[in-house]
Amino acid sequence: MTLSVVIAVILVALIFDFTNGFHDSANAMAGPIATGALKPRTAVVIAAVLNLVGACLSTEVAKTISGGLFDDSLISASVILAGLVGAIIWNLLTWLVGLPSSSSHALFGGLIGAVIVGAGLASINGSVIVSKILLPAVVAPLVAGFAALLATKIAYRATRRTPSAHTEGGFKYGQAFTASLVALAHGTSDGQKTMGVITLVLVTAGFQSSGTGPQWWVILAAGLAIGLGTYSGGWRIMRTMGKGVVEIETPQGAASGAATSATILASAHLGFGLSTTQVATGAIVGSGIGRRGALIRWATARRMVVAWLLTLPGAALVGGLAALLADRGVVGVIVLLALLAVASLVIWRISRRNQINADNVTDGHEVLVLSTTPPPTYVEENQLDDRKHGRSRAKGAA
Structure with a gap:
């Protein structure tokens, strides 16, 4: 029983790592793709390779998860599985509506909810959660945003x-470089979280000593998955x-990339x-504030902040409900895995109603979920704005 559940947890953890990769790839490459500094397919290839490299560079975050957040002597492999299910479901739902919520906080929330239900509140190290998760969630985006604001103003x-024609090419190279650094930094941060989860389940099941770091095959598997x-x-x-x-x-774009990578690596x-999502978004908003005349869509930013606030408790709720099911032995684990597969399939089928891919990713800014009508292209949006302004001017003249 223990071995089969451990294997299931490792596989589901790698599935989460995969969702983390496509959920957070925008952190590094959304900017250079939007400006044309990199072609979409080229950008994701670069990001994928650097995510793998970054995941192999450090294990400090993995050690925080495997040996700092929870009392590993009180939790079981099935509880960790339930937490991963909560994280995956939340990741897929926010991906469906195009909200860049935090994969990291989805993972932490799912695990916290599952551990509370499955092992009790005493198994959680509250001081570590506050110092390693909650405080960075508040401070890091503000630091990245302020740094991006200053860097943008300086740029x-x-x-x-200098004529823009002379600087455009140089900044495109700079943006591609800083975006690559963000991809590397993302690997060093998010790639390690799955390593920590796998190491945690190996420790709780008795296959690895408490307090030890991830094994080489865990590092490689997590890096490949993300x-x-x-x-x-x-x-x-x-x-x-x-x-x-x-x-x-x-x-x-170059300024926000530099601010993001420096914050994540530190x-x-x-x-x-x-x-990393919150850091990247904070840097993008900061760069918008730093550029005179930039149009910041605060309504979208507010939606993202709401998603950030809901991620920890939302994923914790799903993780807690999953823990109630996983605690019912082999049958509960099998049912839980089946429900995860069904929920993933349903979300994927809904996403097919309005596909967004490398060919249309820069056409607009809206992500329609249930509509069968494709979103307007960037040109159509500008034409619509012109017509609105034209009517406004006409009314003013009258």
């Missing part, structure tokens, strides 16, 4: 007397990040389980 001020997920694209969230919050120009070194 435009330094080139204000790399493959990134390669699949995650185009729905890519559209929201690249077009939905602010129209990104190459100077601000946090990963300290073992913080921060959200």
Whole structure:
């Protein structure tokens, strides 16, 4: 029984890692794709390779998860499985509607909810959760946003007397470079979270000593899973990040990428389980504030903040309900896995009603879920805006 559940947990953890990859690929590559600095397919190939490389560079975040958040002597493999189910369902739902919520917080929320239900509140190390998860969730996006704001202002001020035709190419190279750094940083942060979960289940099942880090095959498997997920694209969230919050120009794209990568790499070194999505979004908003005349879609930003606030409790609720089922032995585990498969299939079928891919990811900023009508292209949006402004001017003249 224990071995079969452990194998199931490892497989489901790698599935979560795959969803993490396509859910968060926009963190690195939405900007350069939106500005044309990189072609969509080229961008996801670069991000996938660097996610794999980054996952193999550090294990500090993995150690935080496997040995810091929970008392591994009180939890079981089935509880960890329930937490992963909660994280995957939340990831798929937010991907469906194109909301760049946090895969990291979905994982933490799912695990916390499952552990509370399956092992009790005493099995959670509250001080570690506050210092390693909650505080970075508040501080890191603000730091990245402020850094991106300053970098954007400096970039435009330094080139204000230079013709844009002379600077555009250089900033495109700069944006491609900083986006690649973000992809590398994403691997060092999010790639390790699945390593930590797999290590945690190996420890709880007695296959590995408590306090030890991830084994080499765990590092390699997690790196490959997140790399493959990134390669699949995650185009729905890519559209929201690249077009939905602010129209990104190459100077601000390069600035936000630099701020994002620096924040994530520093946090990963300290073992913080921060959200790379929140950091990247904070940097994008900061770059929009830093560019004079930039149109920031605050309504979209507010929706994203609401999604961030709901992610931990929402995933925890799903994880807790899954733990009630997983606690019923082999039958409960089998039913839980079947429900996960059915829910994933239903969400995928709904997403097929309005597909977003590499060919249309930059056409607009809306992500329609239930409508069979494709979203307007960027040109159509501009034409519609012109007609609205024209009517407004006509009324004003009258």
